[in-house]
Amino acid sequence: MTLRLYNSATRETTALEPVVPGRVGVYHCGLTVQGPPHIGHIRKEVVFDVLRRWLVHEGLEVTIVANVTDIDDKILQKGAEQDREWFAVAYENERALHQAYDVLGCLPPTYEPRATGHVPEMLEMIRELIDRGHAYVAGDDSGDVYFDVRSWPHYGELSNQRIDDMQAAEDAPPDGKRDPRDFALWKGHKDGEPETAAWPTPWGRGRPGWHLECSAMAAKYLGHEFDIHGGGLDLRFPHHENELAQSRAAGQAFARVWMHNAMVNLGGAKMAKSVGNTLMVSEVVKRVRPIALRYYLVAAHYRSIIEFSEESLAEAAVAWDRIEGFVRRAAELAGPGQLGDVTPAFAAALDDDLSIPAALADLQASIADGNKLISAGDIDALHPVLATVRAELDVLGLDPLAPNWNTSTGSASTEQALDVLVRALLDQRMAARAAKDFAAADAVRDQLAAAGVEVEDTPQGPRWSVN
Template identity: 75%
Template sequence: MAFQLYDTASRQIQPLVPVQPGRVSIYHCGLTVQGPPHIGHIRKEVVFDVLRRWLERSGFTVTIVANVTDIDDKILVKGVEQGRPWFAVAYENERALHAAYEVLGCIPPTYEPRATGVVPEMIEMMQTLIERGHAYAAEDGSGDVYFDVRSWPSYGELSNQRIDDMQAAEDAPPEGKRDARDFALWKGHKAGDPESASWPTPWGRGRPGWHLECSAMASKFLGEEFDIHGGGLDLRFPHHENELAQSRAAGQQFARLWMHNAMLNLAGSKMSKSVGNTLLVSEVVKRVRPIDLRYYLAASHYRSIVEFSEESLAEAATAFQRIEGFVRRAAELSGPGDLGEVSAAFAEAMDDDLSVPAALATLQATIGEGNKLLGDGDSEALRGVLASVRSMLDVLGLDPLSPTWDRGGDDAAYAQVIDSLVGGLLEQRQEARATKDFATADRVRDQLTAAGIEIEDTPQGARWSVKGDN
């Protein structure tokens, strides 16, 4: 089966037919950097990271562009609140986003342009839209530039809405709009806004509206037609609808497929800064291992809502640790080896709209086989199974042996010291067991357990691990 994906625009599963054979171009909406990322934001990064890894594994050369929208109303407000330049706020949060990518093992995008870096391209695009009769400078002299939705008959095609059915935005001031649904391509400079947040245009000084930056970046970095446009489902309207309208109205083909990931809910509603029910990535990884968090985010289907709970997160960690336990024990017996081939069932599941849950079911079956070989001590056959398991995990960004998860610093040195100390105790325990002095043997084990170290007896002798860490 060739790779196919649920396309939001046609509301159907569609085959991926790349513009250029062998290459896949993907644009997905990054963040408006008004705050540090929460785990809902990073769910989206994990989803697109898995997509990228799978396409690359399938032999495609993938170019992936994600924007950083580094100017908007809220960033300006925060700058004022915090008594520092708006760009300091944006930059700090951009760095927090990068830290979150890294801690969860997401490969950075190929290019990650900033909205403020494509202002000339946005101006050109507005000129094109005005020439073609799809945009206009506000008649009130505000310097705003609007897209004229009534001039574009297919407006609403992405979210399957008709303009006349749309609820008129309550908070939309009439301003200089011809229609209440017209959206701002560009916002004229207002008294009180910092000078640094404005750029010269043929219509006066001003700053980008939301939406236009993505159209400008997508065509600049991927061309006028590209393969997949993605983002969170909450961006489908108005953001993606507006991007599609302005790019098509400017004469571009734009995205072939639209891929939207479902939300991560907390306490019944979408995790969102405005609701205040957020869990920051930087906080969660203090109490949950990043690889366990990644498994939690990656394990459910990308189009299913994930209802966050501590219980389901803990359960995901347990499930992953079973997988990881196999990998570590197998690697101890037969060596880590190299990545192998994924199973045919795994490939079929991933090709079918990125069906990670089905892919994980086949992975579990492979691990079951591997555990039997481990019990038999068949290190030769085990090597092949381990290579396959690691390769499947690698597609999900979850190979426990990947250097991604090495926690640098002094860890390696400490591990040697601990191994030597624990090794001595295990020898004592083994001597006691040999003379059937089980009271002493158990006392040693209890002592280690109390220190957070788990002991497993295997045919190759005792192995130890830090609790919850395999």
């Protein structure tokens, strides 16, 4: 195993050494489904999708666990605001998350557990923490149970903070807490909350705290020690800090590597659910092709902030069109063929903390070589270049000839319909030129240009692309 990742826990880039040789277990925190996903959320899904594809390419067996937080204060609030059952809100947004997975070509997780389906495991963990002296039942008859942060001497190690420098945990009022920084493992049922949002426990009816959910589910599906835990950088504190503390305090080794992707910012600030519908995945893919949006989210290093703008999105779409244009031209000439292998430089780039920008630079060099071969008409030499380019794009989830981009909901049917229409006009143009009616031929070309379709005449016939 040659992959090296930046470990947020040690703040060093270290070699990945799987707990079980040949197998890698990855847990990354999924969406809290009080709303549909925006492109800031889905960046994490794309990053971990590329990680998974690379590990599989390298011959490893990969288990990906991405939870769904389907019970939470915000979900209950949304249900009340919309006068709907909280679980109806959660399920609707969970379906929107799955649609975003599909439209951007993300492989589904190996397991996608819901928090509401794992309450017994959470209660077992709370009992263990109470027995070990790291948790306590609030003394105010609220039914809350808290983790005692001062009982765990390593609390703050992930975010590199001292307890006395931390702000109070905002998950519950401080009345029943020993320390304002103590966080809720369990929340007692409150007046006005739906009865359906509560489970029986020795401390009274209630529901789980957010941090507890992920620890319990990670342990169930990946064991008490696993390889990679990840998510957006905004989760490092308090969510991942609290996960680490409660799991270690319960006697688990937990994650070996903590992997955090940077945010997608809007106007210099982290993108949030309050940004409105225009940046929801379902809306952005109406303005740019899904595969181009995936390229936009993939192209930057995962630890680099993406400053979103419509201009940068459009530039990425143009850059992607050039890559796809080469693949389709080469496939027309040489046939799609089979996937080859990646270059050593591409492999070295991904092994170096998943450095996709460096990998894309090597891919672009291969495309430049391929374009020279197309110009020279050297089709035999084009075959292996296309095989390599497609293999590298496949690792990135971007092979435009892959079945999911040609048959899925990712606008392929629209593209195929457009191709039929443009080809029909090009046939009319060719017939006009054959009849020496150049005015009619030029009129067809002008009509296509006005619609944003650029026509290139080549020895193999006319090709078209969207500007």
